[in-house]
Amino acid sequence: MIFGRVKPIDAILNATEGKTLHRTLGAFQLMLFGIGCVIGTGIFVLTAVGAQKAGPGLLLAFAIAGAICIVAALCYAEIAAMMPVAGSAYTYSYATVGEFLAWTVGWALILEYAVAASAVAVGWSGYFTGTILHQYFGVYLPVWLSAGPLALGGTAGGFINLPAVIISLLITWLLIIGTSESAKVNAVLVAIKVTALTAFVALTLTSSHFDMARFNPFLPAGYFGGFGSGIGAVGAAATIFFAYVGFDAVSTAAEETKNPQRNVPIGLIGSLLFCTVFYMLVAAGAIGTIGGQPVMGPNGVPFPAGSEELARQCATFAVDQLPLVCSNEALAHTLRMIGFSTIGNFMGVAAFLALPSVILVLIFGQTRIFFVMSRDGLLPEVLSRVHPKWKTPHIVTAITGVAVAFAAAFLPVGQLADIANAGTLYAFMMVGVALLVLRKTAKDRKRAFTVPAAWLVGPATIIGCIFLFLNLPAAAMLVLPIWGAVGLVIYFGYSRSRSHLGKGIVEVHTMDEPGLKPDIPGTD
Template sequence: MIFGRVKPLDAILATAEKKSLHRTLGWFQLTLFGIGCVIGTGIFVLTSAGAQKAGPGLMLAFAIAGAICIVAAFCYAEIAAMIPVAGSAYTYTYSTMGEVLAWTVGWALILEYAVAASAVSVGWSGYFTGTILNEFLGIHLPAWLSGAPLALGGVEGGFINLPAVLISLLITWLLMVGTTESARVNAVLVAIKVTALTAFVLLTLPSDQFSTDKFNPFLPAGVFGGFGSGLGAVGAAATIFFAYVGFDAVSTAAEETKNPQRNVPIGLVGSLLFCTIFYILVAAGAIGTVGGQPILGPNGVPFPAGSEELARQCATFAANDLPLVCSNEALAHVLRQIGWSGVGNMLGIAAFLALPSVILILMFGQTRIFFVMSRDGLLPEKLSAVHPKWKTPYIVTALTGAAVAFAAAFLPVGKLADIANAGTLYAFMMVAFAVMILRRTAPDRRRDFRTPALWLMGPLTIAGCIFLFFNLPLDAMLVLPIWGAVGLLIYYGYSYRASHLGRGIIEVHEDEAVHGVEPKVPGTH
């Protein structure tokens, strides 16, 4: 025991079998789930914010974030196949480091998934208003209905992002209907998204307007922008890391997966490798054709992404001369700028259709974290109630959707992404610790996937997560300890006493695992 009550692995698996979700997902669906979340906001939306932080050094930022995610993915793959239950990093921590730390991880994951879903909702809103309304319908939604307030990093005249609210609520309803239905819709949307990005690469990289000169200066803000600034290549990596984290949503679906020991590692590692290639190619096409230099302040330092200063600077450009760093629909904007307006509009439609799949996966992961924490008694058990017809945790899904819609209404995408990353990086770090601990405490337990060179991969994951965390903007860094403090108040005020493990409310198999009693074989005495 490291910190608090530790729930043995056998007890966790026994609880999952007693009150479980239906297993319907195969390796192909899991891979699509990962692709659906990973390829999305980072390319369609955060390309602009990343370029403002790093300029053409966005390419290096993708490489940095991708490298850290790859080592983290191998850690996730081993432990997700070994413990194929809902809960992700929360469950893994519970079985290795104790209930208190498990609570902090679960609480951080709630922050990660809900805020990230809000960020993608805001990104979708940019394509909806820019392509669907403006380009096709000639409708210009008033700024006060389509953007966050300027004081929060939004746009001049912004008050509420109504399209982002509406898409959040629509996805909430879809998730309440059922997992299998959600997976089928997601498969179609992933195909649309990959097709659109492939077309983008084929039109930009061979384009006559592509020039290596547009990559100079490659690092206008340097590699490190300074503590708390969120600038430079590493600062951009800390932001766009957000777009890589879809693979851990795959591990939250382990309890609903057929043959998880085989399928979860395939879904995790396969989706990440597939998506990383797209990130680099699309970013190269965007910067090489229209450039990606940031807008600099009077001191020669880029204005912070999502700041009032940047919003005011962007407002001075004409719509047809808008820099990449100012666009709310970056990739469609690039294609329009190089003479492919029709294809740019089609890509905008693809983003409009496909980004909801990202929201779906993030909200799916968040509701499953809530579900398993409630099942353990750390949150009110009513939250884990499964709908008799839809077979989904409908109460917690509805609550999640309301929170996602609220955040999407009033905050811009860049700030939401940074806040989500704070929780994500903490959870990833704890997973690496859990894998290394289990290698020592349960060396003989079956592992269908083993992290290669764990002695190196584990510490690299921990160091990489800490490194990126301290390159987030200062306000995003502060969110995690404040959120964590609120969580600990709830834990010691309610969860500590209500915990099933603490109260001894455990299944028969759990009792045997906790007290070391040998289970009786039927027919013996």
């Protein structure tokens, strides 16, 4: 039967004994990994996009996306504490709804992480060439070295985005040499950007320019822009959801975490709550000081974010009157507009330093999904080999890094946040399903963390993810089934016949007490 291959939880746990990853991460490092991905993408990249979709209702959009992420994080926390292994939503689906649906989840996560990492690499390239090279060194990188031939609507003269390639490969090398080393570098980057954003909040919320009147009208595009339109507060929330992928990446690190039953829930929920509050404070500061009303079209509907129509309208504004929604560096622009030009430039530098940590966490999550799918036989076994010295899946990390660098070098990234979200929302929905299934099939298994009111949290996760998916732009919604169809060809053409579970290769060690974790070397 196509839905009949369900992998026992004990088999999933014991699979780590043969090919285990080195446990080096604590709760604080996990929180920093989550913060490293969440803060950076949303604040530095999506603030202006969200404001163009929702206006001052951007604050509500952050709250909506954050609320859905909180219930999803609770589901993740319980399951990740039960199964402290790599693989995230893919592994949880394998243990509950079977191999076929688990494959679709893993395939969706590949889309999520790879597309997002490439998009952020190109975003970092923009800060590097625009802020660092231009403003501080007076160096102008030629277009043929700073933009791909398909990027930015086909930039004239673009050949390759070299900075995006370089940063992708540098992050890949860092991940290959060791997870602990990567976490230490990430901790420094997180400290820099949290400091910068704290200064932004303090300067804007206490500024004489701050005026509550700028929040009126609060929802110029309405609460709903209409299903498939991608505008309004909910449409903005569907886009901003891209920024919350950080907490999902935390769960992929469970197999490399010390005392995962305690530390994984702390890392998941702690990073999410911290980042959600920070998002709303920063958005309030930006909108309250210079305004955040969208640029409206002739029919009273906001021009699509990133569209040629919006670009033409933005070109009519003087530099010192440029709206928030027209800026490629929204926070630095806000500070310059209220008289803090020097600090605004430092904010641009902080973004330049922050985005590599986002790329790091995204590639990290991508490689761990590949690693576990390979360990299950659904992808070639060579992908799950661990380096004898560095204790990292070096082969799949290298392959992923090259693929991300290639996409960042040549492909368009304007709407990639919405595309990545399609895969993310599907995976998060399946985690909600997995929680409810485990409450029935493994109700006697010991839980280090138990979701309160699971009967409400599980369905809320499922409904919330479907709700946001239906508010993505129509083109983004179509990507998931197309990508999924490609995945099904691979599954039935290669993976299903080579599946270890399908061949009956399942090692289950009997536990003395239900719910105890196996004696995995390196655990506390």
